[in-house]
Amino acid sequence: MDLFDKCKDFKTVDILIEKxxxxxxxxxxxxxxxxxxxxxxxxxxxxxxNYLGLTSHPEVIEAGREALMEYGSGCSGSRxxxxxxxLHLALEKELAEFLHKEDCVTYSTGFQxxxxxxxxxxxxxxxxxxxxxxxASIYDGCKLSYTKGLLRYKHSDMEDLExxxxxxxxxxxxxxxxxxxxxxxxDICKLPDIVRLAKKYNARVMVDDAHGFGVIGEGGxxxxxxxxxxxxxxxxxxxxxxxLASIGGYVVASKEVCNxxxxxxxxxxxxxxITPASVQTARKALExxxxxxxxxxxxxxxxxxxRKKFRExxxxxxxxxxxxxxxxxxDNETTFIACKKLFENGVYVNPVVSxxxxxxxxxxxxxxxxxxxxxxIDRASDIIAKVMGELNLLKK
Ligand SMILES: Cc1ncc(COP(=O)(O)O)c(C=O)c1O
Numbered sequence: 246m247d248l249f250d251k252c253k254d255f256k257t258v259d260i261l262i263e264k265x266x267x268x269x270x271x272x273x274x275x276x277x278x279x280x281x282x283x284x285x286x287x288x289x290x291x292x293x294x295n296y297l298g299l300t301s302h303p304e305v306i307e308a309g310r311e312a313l314m315e316y317g318s319g320c321s322g323s324r325x326x327x328x329x330x331x332l333h334l335a336l337e338k339e340l341a342e343f344l345h346k347e348d349c350v351t352y353s354t355g356f357q358x359x360x361x362x363x364x365x366x367x368x369x370x371x372x373x374x375x376x377x378x379x380x381a382s383i384y385d386g387c388k389l390s391y392t393k394g395l396l397r398y399k400h401s402d403m404e405d406l407e408x409x410x411x412x413x414x415x416x417x418x419x420x421x422x423x424x425x426x427x428x429x430x431x432d433i434c435k436l437p438d439i440v441r442l443a444k445k446y447n448a449r450v451m452v453d454d455a456h457g458f459g460v461i462g463e464g465g466x467x468x469x470x471x472x473x474x475x476x477x478x479x480x481x482x483x484x485x486x487x488x489l490a491s492i493g494g495y496v497v498a499s500k501e502v503c504n505x506x507x508x509x510x511x512x513x514x515x516x517x518x519i520t521p522a523s524v525q526t527a528r529k530a531l532e533x534x535x536x537x538x539x540x541x542x543x544x545x546x547x548x549x550x551x552r553k554k555f556r557e558x559x560x561x562x563x564x565x566x567x568x569x570x571x572x573x574x575x576d577n578e579t580t581f582i583a584c585k586k587l588f589e590n591g592v593y594v595n596p597v598v599s600x601x602x603x604x605x606x607x608x609x610x611x612x613x614x615x616x617x618x619x620x621x622i623d624r625a626s627d628i629i630a631k632v633m634g635e636l637n638l639l640k641k
Contacts, residue, residue, distance in 0.1 A: 261581060264578075264581075265585070266578070266581040266582055266584075266585050267581075268581050268584045268585065268588075268596050271283045271284055271588065271593070272284060276300065276301040277290065277293050277295050277300050277301065278290065278298065278301050278614075278616065279298065279614055279616050279617040279618070279621055280621065281593065283588075283593060286588070286589070286591060287591055288588065288591055288592060288593040289591060289592050289593070289617075289621050289624060289625045289628075290593050290614065290617075291592055291593060291594050291611040291612065291613065291625055292593045292594050292595040292610070292611070292612060293612060293614060294456070294486065294487040294612060295487070295490060295614055296456075296459055296460055296487055296488045296544055296568060296612070296613070296614060296615065297459050297465075297488045297490070297530070297533075297534065297540045297541070297544065297614070297615050297616075298540075298614040298615050298616030298617075299488070299489075299490035299530045299533060300490040302490070302529075302530070302533065304529055304533065305490055305526050305529045305530055305533070306526075307529075308525040308526055308528065308529035309491075309522040309523070309525055309526040309529075310522070311525065312332065312520075312521040312522045312524065312525035312526075313520075313521065313522045315521070316330060316332070316521035316522075317521070318520060318522075319517070319520050320517060320518045320519070320520060320521065321517065322517055322518070323513075323514055323515065323516060323517060323518060324351070324507075324513060324514075324518040325507070325513070325514045328517055328518035329518065330521055330524070332521055332524040332525060332528070333351060333518060333519075333524055335528065336349075336351060336524050336527060336528050336531075337349040337350065337351055337495070339528060339531055340495050340497060340531065341497050343466065343531060343535065344466060344467070344470075344475070344481060344497045345466070345470075345475045345476075346475075346481065346497035346498055346499070347498070347499050347500045347503070348497070348498065348499065348500045348502075348503035348504070349495055349496065349497045349503065350495065350496050350503050350506050350507055350510075350513065351493055351494065351495045351518075351519070351524075352493065352494040352495065352496070352512060352513055352516070353492075353493060353494070353512075353516050353517065353518065353519055354484070354486070354492065354493060354494050355382065355455050355482070355483065355484025355485070355486055355493075355494035356382040356385075356494070357382075357494060357512040357513075357516060358382075358482045358483075358484070358494030358495065358496055358512075359380070359382035359383050359385070359386040359453060359482060359494075360382060360385055360386045360389055360512045361386070361506065361510035361511065361512035361513045362386065362451070362480060362482060362496050362506060362510065363383065363386030363387055363389070363390050363420070363422065363451070364386055364389040364390040364510070364511065364512075365390075365505065365506055365509045365510040365511070366390075366420060366449075366451075366480070366502070366505075366506075367387070367390040367391070367392045367418070367420055368390075368391060368392075368418065369391045369392075369393060370393055370417060370418060371390075371392060371393060371417065371418035371419065371420065372392060372393055372394050372395075372396065372413050372417055372418070372419045372420070373387050373390070373392050373394070373395045373396070373419075373420050373422060374395075374396045374397075374398060374406065374409050374410060374413075374419060374420070374421045374422075374448065375387065375395065375396070375397055375398070375421070375422045375423065376397070376398060376400055376401065376422075376423045376424065376427075376434065377397045377398065377399055377400050378400045378401075378424065378427050378429065378430065379422065379423060379424055379453070380424055380428050380453055380455065382453075383422055383424075383453060387422075393417075394413075396409040396412075396413075400427075400430075401432065401434060401435055403435055403438040403439070403442065406421070406438075406439065406442055407442055407445075407446075410442055410445075410446040410448060411446065413446070415446065415447055416447070418449075419443075419446065419447065419448035419449065420448065420449050420450075420451055421439055421442070421443050421448050421449070421450050421451070422450075422451040422452075422453070423436075423439060423450075423451075423452060423453070424452075424453045424455070424456070425452045425453060425454040425455075425456065425457035425461075425467060425468030425469070425481075426454070426455075426456035426457040426460065426461065426468060426566075426567045426569070427456070427569075428455065428456055428569070429569070429571065429597055429601075429602065429608070429610060430563060430565060430569070430571060431456075431563075431565030431566065431567040431568070431569030431570060431571065432564070432565055432566055432567070433457075433461065433468060433471065433566050433567065434452070434468065436452070436468060436469065436471075436472045436474055436478070437472055437474065440474055440477040440478070443477075449479040449480070450477070450478050450479050450480070451478075451479065451480040451481075451482070452467075452468055452469060452478050452480070452481050452482070453482050453483075454467040454468050454469075454481050454482065454483045455482075455483055455484045455486075455487055456487065456567060456569065457471070457483075457567075458483040458484075458487070458488050458489070459487065459488020459489065459534055459540075459541060460488060460541055460544060460545070460567055460568060461541070461545070461566075461567065464534065464535065464538040464541070465488065465534050465538065465540070465541035467481065467483070468481075469481060479498060479499075479502070480496060480497075480498045480502065481496070481497050481498070482494065482495065482496040482497075483495055483496075485519075485523065485526075485527040485530075488530070488534065489526075489527045489530045489531060490526055490527070490530040491519075491523045491524075491526040491527040491530065492519060492523050493519040493523055493524070493527060540615045541615070543615045544568050544613060544614070544615040545567075545568065547568070547613055547615065547617055547619070547622065548567065548568035548569075548570065548613045550619055550622055551570060551611070551613060551622045551625075551626065552565075552570060554622055554623065554626040555570065555572070555626055555629070558626055558627075558629075558630035558639075559630065559633075559639040559640045559641075560572060560626070560629055560630055560633055560639065560640070561573040561633070561638055561639065561640050563608070568612060568613035568614075569610060569611070569612045569613075570611045570612075570613075571597070571608040571609070571610055571611070572594075572608060572609040572611060572629070572633070573606075573608055573638070574596075574607050574608060574609050574636075574638060575605055575606070575607055575638075576605065576607055577598040577599060577607050579607070579636060579638070580596045580597075580598050580607040580608070580609060581596055581598070582636065583596075583609060583632055583633070583636055583638070584596045584609065586632045586635065586636075587609075587628065587629065587632050590628045590631070590632065591628060592625045592628050592629060594609045594610065594611050595609065595610045595611075595612075596609060596610075597609070597610050
């Protein structure tokens with residue numbers, strides 16, 4: 246048995262390429278706006294997490310350019326050592342203030358934030374209780390920790406969460422961790438129940454707000470704000486790669502927790518910090534979110550408009566609340582064919598297939614930008630309805 250046998254035997258991609266339905270790595274030839282060019286084709290972009298449309302905002306681009314000129318292209322070191330600029334510190338202060346928490350720690354990606362926070366906070370005698378549909382980075386953070394046990398509860402099933410919590414010793418350390426807005430389904434976690442159960446069973450609560458920040462809550466402050474529970478959630482993490490139009494991740498929590506993370510979280514300590522340009526683009530995006538609270542409202546209204554159009558046209562969508570609308574395509578191959586046809590007809594969407602979802606539950610994940618227009622949604626929904634009709638996937 247050779248170590249690389251698994252690579253030699255990995256044929257899934259070859260099969261999809263042979264069938265002409267390989268859906269990944271389409272290269273963008275323009276900025277990530279509501280309409281983009283990919284491989285020479287004009288595409289309405291329904292597959293980006295650039296929720297507020299800020300990656301192409303002139304002020305955001307200018308902020309990045311200025312930082313690049315002043316500080317150079319990289320930090321060449323960990324935040325812990327030579328990789329901290331005064332810009333990093335300013336961004337952390339601004340995020341903590343915006344999210345009404347004592348302190349903030351920034352990481353190099355959102356993925357690393359989950360790895361770094363969970364693995365540092367959860368020790369050998371502690372338990373993690375997580376929603377089954379949590380993001381992969383949460384799962385990997387759990388794996389990286391020395392947790393005594395990872396218990397997974399059925400998606401948003403509060404009875405199951407209580408059953409799992411009640412099976413653990415009351416005096417043990419426990420972290421309940423959940424996506425705020427679920428990344429694939431676009432539904433919002435049942436935070437009031439989670440907080441209530443955390444109190445009852447002596448657990449701490451961590452929310453991954455990658456898809457909640459800039460989208461829901463007062464002025465886009467995210468899931469905890471949406472429920473008026475900012476004081477009850479112990480740890481909130483998020484990313485700069487979606488509404489904040491950059492790259493990087495953050496966690497906000499108490500001063501004590503942040504101080505502990507800064508000195509014990511390995512993906513923080515042993516990783517180079519984000520570039521000054523990335524910091525300044527995120528800061529400018531945050532400034533715009535504060536200045537223009539109508540952007541998240543526009544985004545939600547647009548997603549509601551898309552849901553209405555899709556339903557009118559018989560497109561088989563799942564119920565969702567956020568600017569993420571899953572379209573049921575059920576099996577993997579049909580999903581890939583649908584994506585290819587949509588791409589050829591000028592709509593870019595993302596396939597989500599097993600094993601990422603259970604067999605038979607494949608979807609096309611569509612996501613929205615505040616800068617899309619109703620006219621673009623109309624055009625996209627016509628094309629989606631046509632393609633779904635050709636594949637016999639419209640609701641009768
Ligand atoms: C729920 C959730 N958490 C964390 C991440 C990781 O964020 P990033 O891509 O910025 O590393 C993502 C990214 O897709 C996500 O959807």
